[in-house]
Amino acid sequence: MLALDSLSLPFVRSQLHRLPVFDQLIEQGSLRQLSSSADFASESVWASFCLGAHPGMHGHYFPFQWDARAMSFRRPVRGRWAQHFRFEPFWFDLARKGFKVVVLDVFDIGCQTNAPCIQIVNWSHQVSASAFSNPPELLPEMRSRFGYRPIGKEVSLPKGRRQCNVIRDSLLRAVKAKADAIIWLAQTQDWQIPARGDVRTS
DSSP, X not given: OOOOTTOOHHHHHHTGGGOHHHHHHHHHSOOOOOOOGGGTOTTOHHHHHHHTSOHHHHOOOSXXXXXXXXXXXXXXXXXXXXXXXXXXXXXXXXXXXXXXXXXXXXXXXXXXXXXXXXXXXXXXXXXXXXXXXXXXXXXXXXXXXHOXXXXXXXXXXXXOHHHHHHHXXXXXXXXXXXXXXXXXXXXXSOOOOOOTTOOOOO
């Protein structure tokens, strides 16, 4: 499964002549327009997906959230404050049931170094938080094969045409690096797709 964050479906449809894989998926697959809690809480989507629950269960609402004790806004992924927002994603339960799970760069799950599965977080992702993996030796091997952080870092400020072209080129390289990493993981790690009904959230 691949997750594409902030993808514009109207743009994809207007460019299907350049996107044969999307063309095939839309033509032969099942396309549904889903609603989500992002309509009122922008940071809640990925945590809700990973936990299988609404924002009231995991507390992730916005990129910066109000800390009443400190009387200030804080990022949920920083320091002790992050402990209030920690949860176990649904694939931990699958792994404990014996399913072979491999996860790469899923957003907003916090530091989970005791994952019961193969997991690499923040290797080449939009978030600039520290990367980690389980087992720990997997991250250095991925970096040696496919780069330290192929997606690079980017500041949300207006840019000129030249800067936009540089970002475009770096993103294309990052996409190839991630695709190569996914293929390598699929070829070197044991994994399986659970049958319908195997996923249960509490």
